[in-house]
Amino acid sequence: MTVLGVDIGGTKIAAGVVADNAEVLRTVTVPTRASEGYEVSIGQVYKAVEECLDGDVAAIGICSPGPLNPKTGVVLHTPNLPWRNVPLAELVGQRFHLPCKVDNDANAAGLAEALFGAARGYSSVFYVTLSTGIGTGIVLDRKIYHGKNGFAAEGGHVTVDYRSPLVCNCGNIGCIEAYSSGTAIEKRFGVRAEELARGVEAGDPTALQRLDEICLALGAWLGSMISLLDPDVIVIGGGVARIGDPLFERLRRITPTRTINPFAADTPIVPAALGDNVGILGAAALVLA
């Protein structure tokens, strides 16, 4: 059996046929054409699917920008696309006569890491993507935890300082995303995450001090996540995680000191394993799990 994974981004849509062993058999990429309106951009989604589809594909999974309701497959609205209350799962499913599921990228990536990647074999997974924003996914027994409204696992918007001067992208204050995301690094330090990574690699003291600051907030936040969720494993992906060992070493050191859980030091904090294909694999995982 194969499935189709479709990863919708603000600038491009990537689709891929994925075997149930997570092998990506072929991929297609088309521009999103978001600025040309709803009809054009939804047409690009159909186009990506059509170009990949063959008779063996049993289902379609889609990662979409959100907020969206994964239970109904409706995308409520999204800053990156001219979409509002789009019943994406229904539209794509009916058009291609296949089962279709939609979820956000962090949930899908978390599921893919749980099924095929760094969290394979673990039953409870807290997945983090440290990127422009901070997305998270909670996977329990190979299923994404969605909560009542399908809006659970927005861990990037957990407050780490309830009287913070820092305003988050979401409009709230004190979210971890306002402290340690790519956007936060730019806002707080005036450098891009890649520059920070280069500085850290070169041993630049300012870069290292900034990394310490980011990791202090992240470690306290991960400690809270362990106090609350006691997961089997924490997996961290996303562009900011490319800082690599210096980031992971700090998080592994700080996190167990910021939780009441006496076994926290035994909870692995590991890099994501799926790399650039995580979008397509995440989307595919939605209909493989």
Next chain:
Amino acid sequence: MTVLGVDIGGTKIAAGVVADNAEVLRTVTVPTRASEGYEVSIGQVYKAVEECLDGDVAAIGICSPGPLNPKTGVVLHTPNLPWRNVPLAELVGQRFHLPCKVDNDANAAGLAEALFGAARGYSSVFYVTLSTGIGTGIVLDRKIYHGKNGFAAEGGHVTVDYRSPLVCNCGNIGCIEAYSSGTAIEKRFGVRAEELARGVEAGDPTALQRLDEICLALGAWLGSMISLLDPDVIVIGGGVARIGDPLFERLRRITPTRTINPFAADTPIVPAALGDNVGILGAAALVLA
């Protein structure tokens, strides 16, 4: 069918026979005699069970001070009792030839509220006891969420200010327990929670301002819990919750403003319903669920 619920406290042990409709048929209370050592205090647990037991009792549930591992029924140690690595579920189960489960009071109370109380009929429940400390329980589909090590749902030790000057009972800094628990009220404001409640009831401006401060932290924290867990309902019990409407009104107003979840205002925040029997009912729920 009836079960036995045993609630072990630092000063007394309450046991009760509970029917599967949550009716408490009879209760017994014995002193814990904690200061007299392990043998005496574990003997008091046996005594409480013996005095309640009859031929109809099918299982025994126990709430114990912790930390403890609910998966194995072992109490690791506890500040209130001279116990260390006590296999409580095994000891009681073997002695009385009955299935026995052990959990902490917040998990058990959350389960009891989900089965019989304020969260009856909801599938995901975030339970809070605002007491000397702040305990929480996560109940999903009528089961306590325990996590990898059985240490999940320690929501009272989620950080609300990661650089806080406030030291928590757990030794960490910035936990919500350090801001809004009974102990925190005493430490921060020099009054007991009951006095604060009386001041709030009398409309005393200082008391109201203190309540505002407590609720600002609690609301941000509950907002984070909704961002992460998106529960069907939030149930709040414990002595500090006896402040009642002035507390709940503030939490219902603040919480939806401190989360990214667009449906948070629809998440009920309600008082616990089970009152003084929650200890016995919680313990009983462990073997009724």
